[in-house]
Amino acid sequence: MQAVWTYDDLTGPMAEPLPLLIPHPTLTHGRTQYALAKDEVNYVGEAVAFVVATDRYIAEDALDRIRVSYEPLPAVVGIDAARKAERLVHDDVPGNIAARSEQNTGDVEAALARSPHRLSLDWDIERSACMPMEGRGVVARWDPASSRLTVWTSTQTSTGVRGCVSAKLGIDLANVDVITPDVGGGFGVKINHPWPEELLVPLAAKTLGAPVKFTEDRREHFISSAHERAQQHHVEVGYDDDGRIIALDVRFWHDNGAYVPYGLIVPIVASTQLLGPYKPEVYRVVYDSLYTNTVIVTPYRGAGRPQGCFVMERTIDAIAKELGLDRVEVRQANFIQPDEFPYDQGIIFQDGRALEYDSGDYPALLEKLKVLIDWDGFPAYKAEMAAQGRKVGIGLACYVEGTGAGPYEGAHVHIETSGKVKVATGLTTQGQGHQTSFAQIVADTLGVRFEDVEITTGDTRKMPYAVGTFASRAAVMSGSAIHLAALRAKEKALRIAAEALEVDESDLEIADGVVSVKGTDASIDLGTVAVLSNPLRYAFDEASKRATQFSVGDPGKPPVAEDDEPGLEGKDFYSPSRSTFASGMHAAIVETDPDTAEITILQYAVVHDCGNVINPMIVEGQIHGGVAQGIGGALYERMAYDDSGQLLNASFMDFLMPFVTEIPAHIAIDHQETPSPLNPLGIKGAGEAGVIPASAVFAAAIEDAEGIPITAMPISPSELFELRLQHS
Amino acid sequence: MSEELHDVQLRVNAGVQQIRVPARRLLSDALRHDCGLTGTHVGCEHGVCGACTVLVDGVPMRSCLMFAVSAEGAEITTVEGLTEADDSLSPVQQAFRECHGLQCGFCTPGFLTTISAGIETNPDPTEDDARDMIAGNLCRCTGYTNIVKSVLRAAEIQRERADGAESDDAAGRSRHDRQDVR
Numbered sequence: 018m019q020a021v022w023t024y025d026d027l028t029g030p031m032a033e034p035l036p037l038l039i040p041h042p043t044l045t046h047g048r049t050q051y052a053l054a055k056d057e058v059n060y061v062g063e064a065v066a067f068v069v070a071t072d073r074y075i076a077e078d079a080l081d082r083i084r085v086s087y088e089p090l091p092a093v094v095g096i097d098a099a100r101k102a103e104r105l106v107h108d109d110v111p112g113n114i115a116a117r118s119e120q121n122t123g124d125v126e127a128a129l130a131r132s133p134h135r136l137s138l139d140w141d142i143e144r145s146a147c148m149p150m151e152g153r154g155v156v157a158r159w160d161p162a163s164s165r166l167t168v169w170t171s172t173q174t175s176t177g178v179r180g181c182v183s184a185k186l187g188i189d190l191a192n193v194d195v196i197t198p199d200v201g202g203g204f205g206v207k208i209n210h211p212w213p214e215e216l217l218v219p220l221a222a223k224t225l226g227a228p229v230k231f232t233e234d235r236r237e238h239f240i241s242s243a244h245e246r247a248q249q250h251h252v253e254v255g256y257d258d259d260g261r262i263i264a265l266d267v268r269f270w271h272d273n274g275a276y277v278p279y280g281l282i283v284p285i286v287a288s289t290q291l292l293g294p295y296k297p298e299v300y301r302v303v304y305d306s307l308y309t310n311t312v313i314v315t316p317y318r319g320a321g322r323p324q325g326c327f328v329m330e331r332t333i334d335a336i337a338k339e340l341g342l343d344r345v346e347v348r349q350a351n352f353i354q355p356d357e358f359p360y361d362q363g364i365i366f367q368d369g370r371a372l373e374y375d376s377g378d379y380p381a382l383l384e385k386l387k388v389l390i391d392w393d394g395f396p397a398y399k400a401e402m403a404a405q406g407r408k409v410g411i412g413l414a415c416y417v418e419g420t421g422a423g424p425y426e427g428a429h430v431h432i433e434t435s436g437k438v439k440v441a442t443g444l445t446t447q448g449q450g451h452q453t454s455f456a457q458i459v460a461d462t463l464g465v466r467f468e469d470v471e472i473t474t475g476d477t478r479k480m481p482y483a484v485g486t487f488a489s490r491a492a493v494m495s496g497s498a499i500h501l502a503a504l505r506a507k508e509k510a511l512r513i514a515a516e517a518l519e520v521d522e523s524d525l526e527i528a529d530g531v532v533s534v535k536g537t538d539a540s541i542d543l544g545t546v547a548v549l550s551n552p553l554r555y556a557f558d559e560a561s562k563r564a565t566q567f568s569v570g571d572p573g574k575p576p577v578a579e580d581d582e583p584g585l586e587g588k589d590f591y592s593p594s595r596s597t598f599a600s601g602m603h604a605a606i607v608e609t610d611p612d613t614a615e616i617t618i619l620q621y622a623v624v625h626d627c628g629n630v631i632n633p634m635i636v637e638g639q640i641h642g643g644v645a646q647g648i649g650g651a652l653y654e655r656m657a658y659d660d661s662g663q664l665l666n667a668s669f670m671d672f673l674m675p676f677v678t679e680i681p682a683h684i685a686i687d688h689q690e691t692p693s694p695l696n697p698l699g700i701k702g703a704g705e706a707g708v709i710p711a712s713a714v715f716a717a718a719i720e721d722a723e724g725i726p727i728t729a730m731p732i733s734p735s736e737l738f739e740l741r742l743q744h745s
Numbered sequence: 746m747s748e749e750l751h752d753v754q755l756r757v758n759a760g761v762q763q764i765r766v767p768a769r770r771l772l773s774d775a776l777r778h779d780c781g782l783t784g785t786h787v788g789c790e791h792g793v794c795g796a797c798t799v800l801v802d803g804v805p806m807r808s809c810l811m812f813a814v815s816a817e818g819a820e821i822t823t824v825e826g827l828t829e830a831d832d833s834l835s836p837v838q839q840a841f842r843e844c845h846g847l848q849c850g851f852c853t854p855g856f857l858t859t860i861s862a863g864i865e866t867n868p869d870p871t872e873d874d875a876r877d878m879i880a881g882n883l884c885r886c887t888g889y890t891n892i893v894k895s896v897l898r899a900a901e902i903q904r905e906r907a908d909g910a911e912s913d914d915a916a917g918r919s920r921h922d923r924q925d926v927r
Contacts, residue, residue: 072778073774074767074769074770148885149849149851149885150786150788150794150796150849150851150852150883150884150885150886151786151788151849151851199849199850200849201786201849201850201851202848202849202851202885202886203849204885234790235788235789235790235791447849448847448848448849448850448886449848450845450848634845635845638845638848638886638887638891640888641887641888641889641890641891642848642885642886642887642888643888644888645887645888645889646885646888668789668791668793669789669791669793669794669883670791670793674883674885676880676881676882676883676889677876677879677880677889677892677893678876678880680888680889680890682872682876682893684888684890707888
């Protein structure tokens with residue numbers, strides 16, 4: 018054993034609570050945990066002690082021998098208990114309310130009063146979790162000779178971790194490197210930082226003078242990483258005879274777990290993205306973000322959108338049912354129209370900017386979906402099935418997703434004398450195919466071969482200015498920055514090539530890494546241009562020989578011009594004024610077993626608009642994965658807490674993630690491309706989209722099959738069976 | 746406390762690794778930490794996810810549910826051992842690359858070993874067979890669609906290569922057929 022630490026061993030900034038990463042004016046009672054618990058633990062899984070040993074087996078033996086004396090306090094588990102507030106999670110937080118927030122676009126009471134029809138509705142969503150196949154993991158090495166700390170961590174933000182480590186350990190930022198190679202999945206959970214070990218492991222490496230590693234196991238991931246999704250909603254809606262929404266008044270309660278290190282992002286996103294592609298005349302949303310004695314809540318793919326979409330789509334379904342109208346018609350009646358963009362929803366989004374949709378075509382998208390799922394042919398199919406004693410139902414749901422949130426990302430493009438192009442961007446990658454998509458952008462922008470481009474992500478040594486991978490932002494943010502940086506490198510290449518070939522820049526073109534004079538045989542390799550860009554004193558190979566002082570340059574001028582710099586490089590940043598809004602619509606046909614209430618997915622269809630598509634194969638891969646997670650969240654996954662706050666299903670045996678057997682064999686996908694006017698490539702994010710509408714879609718389809726209102730998700734066969742008994 | 750150590754000879758990927766481990770060392774940990782074969786990934790350590798699947802005498806096994814000492818004498822193939830003798834990709838690896846069969850790649854080693862054994866047993870799987878073949882492994886990224894495609898493509902490549910070898914034409918074929926992703 019090398020070290021055993023508790024809170025008492027921590028000093029200075031390490032003994033203070035972990036940072037509250039995203040403060041917000043309405044977050045009046047923000048609380049965060051300590052790296053190691055001080056005086057009180059507020060959820061099962063909160064870190065209490067830190068053990069370093071020569072191998073994991075020994076460390077776990079040591080953990081078994083730790084005896085902690087707990088004085089049990091009554092637990093607050095679930096939203097009902099939190100709302101009742103008979104017991105408090107934090108003694109100094111009245112009502113368990115971390116934040117109460119309101120946004121409105123007008124006088125909703127008056128709008129409700131003048132609505133010809135009204136409905137009161139309640140919608141609930143349970144907890145789930147990102148559950149990447151790879152848990153958290155961090156390795157740190159301290160080099161005493163250079164006073165330098167290197168940290169490798171499984172994160173969605175290496176620059177964020179670097180800032181935290183520097184601040185908490187009191188090491189100058191310049192002496193901390195954080196490197197994030199390919200990460201084994203994130204889906205949101207790894208954007209939260211620093212996890213206790215992201216500070217404790219580097220501190221131990223520095224203290225012990227040896228490399229230290231922490232790898233989370235699956236049970237630890239279940240009980241000490243983050244969850245998401247649990248919310249209760251109450252809706253008052255007023256509408257006209259066509260189902261057009263006049264007043265939408267939403268009150269909801271968000272379970273934020275024991276602490277709020279990531280601020281209010283999930284309920285803010287839920288409360289704003291709830292509006293989807295629609296334009297109610299007046300909207301008001303009020304929410305409480307509530308503490309419970311359970312694992313913290315931070316964004317999980319979709320980040321509040323699945324809840325918002327569930328509430329809005331189910332509300333529209335309820336309106337259609339009341340009026341006896343087709344669900345598609347009511348949606349069409351409420352859509353923002355293509356000529357109304359940019360469309361300002363009149364409220365503030367999660368990035369502190371106006372919720373202003375940049376572009377889209379929702380009516381056309383819905384028409385595509387109707388064709389893909391054969392919406393109009395369904396009643397005949399349903400009747401045909403009913404004749405065979407089979408129950409089938411159809412559901413659909415629409416969403417709008419704010420993607421590519423700021424503040425910025427950057428990129429550095431370096432053309433080497435070999436002609437190879439090395440590109441660095443700071444955000445991290447968890448399997449989204451960034452190396453491929455970004456290399457495509459560079460190849461297209463610069464005119465080089467795809468194979469000659471090498472992308473590095475998430476390495477603060479290569480690009481220290483970056484934000485992170487979340488909110489479907491990598492393609493929009495880093496993709497745009499890479500495009501801009503490649504343009505700068507191209508500009509310089511053309512300038513130098515024009516001088517070398519003694520032609521005008523406008524006469525040049527670049528293809529396959531060769532700059533040539535249009536319509537002639539005259540050309541120069543980009544690698545040679547790179548040689549010329551860097552006047553040298555010393556020759557070390559054949560290429561550099563051509564760039565030495567006695568070989569090139571005008572003897573009457575400085576070798577590097579006053580406004581220039583050596584090297585064939587380009588660096589730029591992309592910082593948009595606001596998010597760009599992707600959209601999509603899903604539909605499903607399900608069959609429910611008349612005896613067992615088992616739910617089978619017969620068809621699933623997706624139409625999607627993420628602006629210009631860089632790589633269709635990757636976008637479809639993202640949709641497939643999102644849909645699978647959506648199916649898991651709608652039909653299988655939940656966090657089963659008992660009243661004392663013990664998570665009862667903290668294993669893959671009991672938390673039911675979909676295997677291939679739970680996923681339909683064919684997911685029909687159709688794309689629509691409505692470019693974004695906000696970035697140079699006209700792209701919108703695609704990473705989260707697939708998961709957003711699933712709970713809404715399945716609730717609608719099951720309701721259609723069964724004729725029983727489905728107001729809470731996920732739903733299991735036994736719950737459906739219970740509902741049947743209640744409604745029979 | 747000193748723990749009794751055991752000398753174990755592991756036959757891994759056609760080589761022999763001599764390791765000295767306590768009886769409780771999991772095969773997954775022995776492969777990763779004692780043999781340095783970190784291609785085998787550990788996703789749950791209770792035998793559900795399948796990321797740690799290796800081939801033991803050609804049969805897919807959860808290496809997290811097996812002790813290193815009990816693997817002595819067996820022929821173990823990890824993901825590192827799937828590549829061809831000339832370092833080119835195996836049919837399954839090539840198929841995953843062509844079909845975008847992986848995203849984050851964490852579960853991939855378990856799928857690759859499982860499918861390698863699967864198409865050995867069933868060289869011409871139907872789509873249902875392919876789904877059945879991978880039904881014991883979890884993937885959180887891909888939604889399985891492109892993994893099913895990869896199974897079918899892998900079987901196809903395996904057959905193509907077998908045909909190619911038969912017609913003695915294998916040497917002239919490009920081993921790194923790249924799909925144009927643009």
